[in-house]
Amino acid sequence: MPKIILHHYPESPFAEKIRLLLGYKHANYQAVTIPVIMPKPDLMPLTGGYRRTPVMQLGADIYCDTALIARVIDELLPDGTIYPPGNEATVAATARWTDSVFFRTCISVAFQPRALAESPLFQDQAAAEAFLRDRAELAGGASLTLPPETALPLFHNHLGNLDRQLAGSAFLFGNQPTEADFSSYHCCWFVHRNAALAGEFDHYPNVRQWMSVMREFGHGELETISGEAALDAAAAVSPRVAEGQSLEALDGLRPGERVEVMPTDYGFDPVRGVLMQSSVEHLSLLREDPRVGTVAVHFPRVGYQVTRAADKG
Ligand SMILES: N[C@@H](CCC(=O)N[C@@H](CS)C(=O)NCC(=O)O)C(=O)O
Structure with missing residues (x-):
């Protein structure tokens, strides 16, 4: 299982949400300090355009948005779940x-x-x-x-x-x-x-x-690594995305189609790739990058839109 790599900067509130969750979960993880403003040259090969902070990486799987990042951390480290049944x-x-x-x-x-x-x-x-x-x-x-x-x-x-x-x-x-x-x-x-x-x-x-x-939960045990080291970690492995799976009836899109995904509120930078999985909870795309090879980029459904890609790429 690849180590969690958090791409963040100290002043980011949404990154603080995740740092604190990693502290609460007693996580041992790596972190890359990314720039506060664009350009973010070591992040773009991983996300394919998504620029918001933070981003979480597990090998060649890239998780965007804290709504999804928090879920994935809770699944990886389920003790003391932050999604208690009943609420x-x-x-x-x-x-x-x-x-x-x-x-x-x-x-x-x-x-x-x-x-x-x-x-x-x-x-x-x-x-x-x-x-x-x-x-x-x-x-x-x-x-x-x-x-x-x-x-x-x-x-x-x-x-x-x-x-x-x-x-x-x-x-x-x-x-x-x-x-x-x-x-x-x-x-x-x-x-x-x-x-x-x-x-x-x-x-x-x-x-x-x-x-x-x-x-008091703190930030967990974190080791800061370079952006290059994180890119190497993505290049070394394949994404974990399993089978294509979709809810075609809901959004008309099938696994294997070229799509683009972007936020609905701000940071309107579309990420293009091949749809691999979609559910009412999340969307996963596969994309190719010259620096890191094949990566899967994952988004939550809430707050994101997915459309058929305009390009043929
Ligand atoms: N809904 C997103 C919002 C993330 C967000 O707005 N992050 C701010 C920093 S706290 C941001 O991306 N600012 C621009 C940037 O860092 O480039 C999430 O939950 O991750």
Whole structure:
């Protein structure tokens, strides 16, 4: 079984969701530090265009999006599952809402003008400008953030709800953490770690207590490796994708067809390949790359669209 390789950078909230989950699972893994903005030359041969952070690699299998990455980690390391039976719908719905609506609220709070001086992403003028240009491109014409006067009330509204809910239990859904805790934590973490904003948590003692318990999970045992070493690891093995399997009746696409997959919210970079597996949970493509050979790129269904590829490639 190949080792988990996490492609991430320290300031990424979604990467923090996965680092913390790997800590909770006592995982032993490798990590590649990728650039915060494009280009990401050592990531593209693996994903075929998907640029968001984090990405998880298991040999020649590449997992995009934390909704899927968290599932795969939970399957590999099932002790203390973060998908407890009985709460499937509420945990999934909470995690998806938190990773979209609450995440957007939190980055809007963290990127308000009074907080920027304290952000590690804005330490010099040139880096700040390059970052903002890159994120405008990522947004594809829309805006990833809300004005602070819109975001702050939403932020406090949800922190108040979290605080009341956490008064009665250690985690959001009882005595053990679920994906919803990891999603909620990384959003809070991104705001809280900014020195100008930590005071926003003053009125929420139960949230602060829960955050300190979550933080204690740590990041697991991680060894940082180079991007080249990760590419070599992919080139050395074949993807694990087994048989072609699909839900043709639902999306009209069959295994073996050339398709393209991309997010529906932001980061509209299509990944093209041959459809290998599709279910209501995930999509898997096989693609060829001159540097790494055949790789399988996996996406969750939620938040992604799949269409027949325009090219004949
Ligand atoms: N739904 C995605 C969202 C990932 C995401 O938005 N990540 C941010 C960093 S926290 C990102 O990709 N920013 C642009 C980049 O890193 O290039 C997931 O759960 O993985």
